[in-house]
Amino acid sequence: MITGILNGLRVIEVSAFVAAPLGGMTLAQLGADVIRIDPIGGNIDYRRWPLAPCGSSLYWSSLNRGKRSIALALDKPKGQEIARALITQPGEDNGILLTNLPASGWMSHQQLSKHRRDLIMLHLTGNYDGSGAVDYTVNCASGFPIATGVNSDPINHVLPAWDIAAGLYLSTGLLAAERARRRDGQGRKLTLALSDVMLATVGNLGYLADVQVNGTVRPPLGNDLYGALGRDFATKDGRHVMIVAISNRQWHAIGNATGLTDKFAMIGPMLDVNLNSEGGRFEARGAIFALLENWCAKRTLAEIRTAFDDNGVLWGPYQDFGQLFSEDNRCSEKNPMFGWIYQPGAGNILAPGSPLNVVGSERLPLQPAPILGQDTERVLADVLGISASEIGKLYDAGTVAGPENQKN
Amino acid sequence: MITGILNGLRVIEVSAFVAAPLGGMTLAQLGADVIRIDPIGGNIDYRRWPLAPCGSSLYWSSLNRGKRSIALALDKPKGQEIARALITQPGEDNGILLTNLPASGWMSHQQLSKHRRDLIMLHLTGNYDGSGAVDYTVNCASGFPIATGVNSDPINHVLPAWDIAAGLYLSTGLLAAERARRRDGQGRKLTLALSDVMLATVGNLGYLADVQVNGTVRPPLGNDLYGALGRDFATKDGRHVMIVAISNRQWHAIGNATGLTDKFAMIGPMLDVNLNSEGGRFEARGAIFALLENWCAKRTLAEIRTAFDDNGVLWGPYQDFGQLFSEDNRCSEKNPMFGWIYQPGAGNILAPGSPLNVVGSERLPLQPAPILGQDTERVLADVLGISASEIGKLYDAGTVAGPENQKN
Numbered sequence: 001m002i003t004g005i006l007n008g009l010r011v012i013e014v015s016a017f018v019a020a021p022l023g024g025m026t027l028a029q030l031g032a033d034v035i036r037i038d039p040i041g042g043n044i045d046y047r048r049w050p051l052a053p054c055g056s057s058l059y060w061s062s063l064n065r066g067k068r069s070i071a072l073a074l075d076k077p078k079g080q081e082i083a084r085a086l087i088t089q090p091g092e093d094n095g096i097l098l099t100n101l102p103a104s105g106w107m108s109h110q111q112l113s114k115h116r117r118d119l120i121m122l123h124l125t126g127n128y129d130g131s132g133a134v135d136y137t138v139n140c141a142s143g144f145p146i147a148t149g150v151n152s153d154p155i156n157h158v159l160p161a162w163d164i165a166a167g168l169y170l171s172t173g174l175l176a177a178e179r180a181r182r183r184d185g186q187g188r189k190l191t192l193a194l195s196d197v198m199l200a201t202v203g204n205l206g207y208l209a210d211v212q213v214n215g216t217v218r219p220p221l222g223n224d225l226y227g228a229l230g231r232d233f234a235t236k237d238g239r240h241v242m243i244v245a246i247s248n249r250q251w252h253a254i255g256n257a258t259g260l261t262d263k264f265a266m267i268g269p270m271l272d273v274n275l276n277s278e279g280g281r282f283e284a285r286g287a288i289f290a291l292l293e294n295w296c297a298k299r300t301l302a303e304i305r306t307a308f309d310d311n312g313v314l315w316g317p318y319q320d321f322g323q324l325f326s327e328d329n330r331c332s333e334k335n336p337m338f339g340w341i342y343q344p345g346a347g348n349i350l351a352p353g354s355p356l357n358v359v360g361s362e363r364l365p366l367q368p369a370p371i372l373g374q375d376t377e378r379v380l381a382d383v384l385g386i387s388a389s390e391i392g393k394l395y396d397a398g399t400v401a402g403p404e405n406q407k408n
Numbered sequence: 409m410i411t412g413i414l415n416g417l418r419v420i421e422v423s424a425f426v427a428a429p430l431g432g433m434t435l436a437q438l439g440a441d442v443i444r445i446d447p448i449g450g451n452i453d454y455r456r457w458p459l460a461p462c463g464s465s466l467y468w469s470s471l472n473r474g475k476r477s478i479a480l481a482l483d484k485p486k487g488q489e490i491a492r493a494l495i496t497q498p499g500e501d502n503g504i505l506l507t508n509l510p511a512s513g514w515m516s517h518q519q520l521s522k523h524r525r526d527l528i529m530l531h532l533t534g535n536y537d538g539s540g541a542v543d544y545t546v547n548c549a550s551g552f553p554i555a556t557g558v559n560s561d562p563i564n565h566v567l568p569a570w571d572i573a574a575g576l577y578l579s580t581g582l583l584a585a586e587r588a589r590r591r592d593g594q595g596r597k598l599t600l601a602l603s604d605v606m607l608a609t610v611g612n613l614g615y616l617a618d619v620q621v622n623g624t625v626r627p628p629l630g631n632d633l634y635g636a637l638g639r640d641f642a643t644k645d646g647r648h649v650m651i652v653a654i655s656n657r658q659w660h661a662i663g664n665a666t667g668l669t670d671k672f673a674m675i676g677p678m679l680d681v682n683l684n685s686e687g688g689r690f691e692a693r694g695a696i697f698a699l700l701e702n703w704c705a706k707r708t709l710a711e712i713r714t715a716f717d718d719n720g721v722l723w724g725p726y727q728d729f730g731q732l733f734s735e736d737n738r739c740s741e742k743n744p745m746f747g748w749i750y751q752p753g754a755g756n757i758l759a760p761g762s763p764l765n766v767v768g769s770e771r772l773p774l775q776p777a778p779i780l781g782q783d784t785e786r787v788l789a790d791v792l793g794i795s796a797s798e799i800g801k802l803y804d805a806g807t808v809a810g811p812e813n814q815k816n
Contacts, residue, residue: 175587
């Protein structure tokens, strides 16, 4: 049996939406046993778009692959008791809760840690003071939408980047706390605010220092890179390519691939800049772009691809999600990260596993997301050791639900 | 002395740019001893924009806070030997290398693991086949720039989101491999391709399943949310706000705050949709937005803020980087994540620590980034136990450099 590097670790997840589910899935795809607890009928994210024709959420199933699912009546004391037993289960690999729900009452750290003193709890909130915020309301405040595009009208990026980063901070923090517990025996509650993820990132990229030291706010530059050479260009056949040069080698490759080296050489003396520096190329980008615009407009994407790949240019084609899937070899079964799964509700689909690859080990087999409540019975029996007759009573009382009891 | 939860862990980083440095800084800000090795004079990222007036890179110093810096002649055998000694240092908390450089020759896993069999190595590459890619050339292929804005002209987001995510996958993977090593004594080489981070994310968000199951490609929707209610609105005083409703409670809050509940109630029957569902509100968004547009245009940001905050609306103001710093209380010393540091080259600045907060523990004191080579002498002496006279010889031979020998 192939096991992942986190084999043995058990994480209980009580979550919804993107960040916390991604944190859990990241660990599951490295081999951890991640058990997601949902209320019977599913949490608020269970029907989010995009949907398959049968109504099954492709969003939900894509963010919960490789987990086990148990459905509990979390509004009843007995349902809460089962959840608590899972969360505070003894054993050095257990006793870890990952959540982005309010975590009050029975699910507060204070209450839960009465049942397991060394509990590790990761709690994602909106703001550091506990108030609410979501990716969209954090993003608008970040400065990036105003720095995007060609003028100061805000443009939201479509990627929920703060949720993605938060999910990966959660997986990092969880493993850090688990390491600490094995060294000192102490449980911990870690909180992560989505807006702190944004604020830390804006700071980590130097923008807050720039404001404080230089008093400057980076202006919107369209698709131009800031401080280096790069932009998008339209091709003859209605596509677009991104061309970039960070290093001098990459810069010379563009000249070689396009045959424009001699013309580029005229720009330095003309504008009095050193084109063998990132800053110089950024300052002279207008003239450089004019030449490249013209060159790309006369060639198809296929012609550009050949010229650029043959010369080691740092570039990429723009693709929509459909083109990404149909044209990009990296998004195919040729890429060992991908594999075929049968996803209930969606059918056979090509899906990614963990981007973290353990060299020399076989990749963990890809797992689909569970149907809601799919593992209720096995988790109750195998993890909590509840007898079959007792499980039957829990079903009858509506305390737990298996997949057949869900309104799918 | 306050220690972080990763106290004791030592990571050697040989890196440049965003992702690998962020991975290392994430661990350093949790208490790990992260030693960044650079060539004498600095790596290719040492002068990246934005710069302080003195020429010091605010980009570099923002991505390397809390690390130690040692400058070595990595092009000479003796410099490589010192780097190797640091990377393969004995001890259960040592023997971990984080890099995004080519990692060939002496720095290959094969060569290094001869000196420490259970070495852990995290290696970030561009593509899974080892070929080159950077955030910009990965992003254009992702589908997001074409899904951004109001038509299919690509719009790049300014946030280097793939680099950020990659950095946090690296910190997660490093801790996972370290956990595994303590259990089975095995070293491992983990690779992570930047384009795999993108591909996994596109898949994790359901876009690849949507293409395969429905044959549809999510169209650009401007700043509208997809599948739920949300968009930006201009205010009377020239600002913009983002308004969102995911849950029914959030939807009703908008009606309460604006006094538009009765008008909203007319939309359901008019368009024959159920406004008490995410999908229904998404379908009816045109009519809802028309009312909100009008309402916001008659009010200032301050008036909107009061009305929305009093009623629990899920919203946020758009801010540029300057407004984020000057207007947003979350980006101030009121937020315990922030603190003042003296950053050489930049002066006293407010900077973020780790967004991961260990509840009940004092926060680790914020640390500035080192000056290049700042810790050369101490690392050689304390970590490798090299004598003062031997260190003197290394300086004289140009094998190592301290801060005074750098061209700052």
